[in-house]
Amino acid sequence: MQELRERVLVSLLACGAAIGTCFVFSKDLVVFLEAPVADAGVRFLQLSPGEFFFTTLKTAGYSGLLIAAPTVVYEIAAYLVPGLTKSERQFLAPVVAGSSILFYLGLLFSYEILTPAALNFFVDYANGAVESLWSIDQYFEFVCILMLSTGLSFQVPVIQVMLGQLGLVTSGAMLSQWRWVVVGATIAAAVLTPSTDPFTQALLAIPLVGLYMGGALAVKAIEGRKQSIA
Template identity: 50%
Template sequence: MTPSEVEILPQPNSEEPEKDYLDEIPNDVEMSLFDHLEELRQRIFYSLIAVLLSVIGCFVVVKTIVQLLEVPAQGVKFLQLAPGEYFFVSLKVAGYSGIVVASPFILYQIILFVLPGLTRRERRVIGPVILGSSVLFFVGLAFAYIALIPAALKFFVSYGADVVEQLWSIDKYFEFVLLLMFS
C-alpha cells in the first residue's frame, strides 16, 4: 500500500463508544404514568413537610428575623395600623423565611425526581448548574439586603422628607422588603 491509500482507509472512530456511553440513561427502569405521578406526589409531599417544618421553625424565631429585616430602615418608626397586623406580618415573614430555609431540600427532591430520566452527559452538567444557581440566589438575597433595600429606602425617605413625616405601616414595609429580596 502506498501512503495515500492508507489515508483513504476508514479510521476507527474512538469517540463513538464514549458518545454512546454518555447518551445512555443509567439504571434505565421503565415506569408507568401512574408510577411517575405517585413519585411526584411523594416528592411534593416531602417538600411541603419540609416547608411546613421550616415555617414553624422560623415562626419560633420570627422576632429576630423581623428585627434583622428592620435594620435597613434606620430611624423610621413603624406603626401597627390594624389589630393583628404584626401577627400577620410575622406569619408572612416566617413563611418566606421558611421557604428560603427549605429551598435546598426542595431542590434536592426535584433532583431526585428528574435524575432517573437524565443521560450521563446531562448528569455531569446538573451539579454545576444547581450549585451555581443556588449560590447566585443567595448572593441575590444578600445584595438586596445590603445594597438594594438601603438605597431604595434612602431614596424614598429623602423624596418625601420635607413634605411628610416618616411613619410607616409595618405591613407595607415588609411587603416592600420581601418584594425587593425575592425579585
C-alpha cells in the same frame, strides 16, 4: 408514582418545618428586616388590629420557603436524575448549584445594598416635610418583593448556560447583543425596583449587565470545551 409522592411529602415537610421554625423567631426576623432603615429615624406602625401578627406570618412564610428551597430543589433533582443520560446528569448538578448560589447572592445583594439605597432615598426625600411613619405590612411587602425580584433576576446566567448547552443560542450571538442588554437591564431594573429614583435602578441594572456578560463568557467556555473534546 410512589417515589414522586414520597419526594413531594419530604418537600412539604421541609417547608412546613422551616416555616414553623421561622414563625417561632418571627419577631427576630422582623427586627432583622427592619435593619436597612434602623438608623434613619423610621417608625413602624400597625394600622389595623392584627396587622403585625399577619406580617409575622408572611415573614415566616417567605423566610421558611427560602430556607427550604435547597431541599425542594434536591428532591426534584433526585427524582429526575435516574431518567437522564450521563452527560445530562453532569450538566444538571452545576446548573442546580449555580442557580441556588446566584439566588442567595441576589438576596444578599438586595438586603445589603439595593434595599437600603431605595429606602434611604424615600426617607431623605421626605425629610423636612413629613415624619416617616410606615405601615409595617406595606414595608414588608416592599422589602420582600424587592428581594425576591432581585434573587430571580440573578438567574440570568443560568438561563444563558442552559440555552447555550442546548445549542439554541451561541456565545457570539449573546455578546453581539450587548447594547440591547443594557437597554433591557435598565427597563428590568425600572420595573423590578419599587422606588423610582435612577440611582437605585442603576444599582440593579449594572449587576444585571455584568451577570449577562458573565453568562455569555461561561457559554463561550462551554463551547470551547466541546470543540476541544470533539
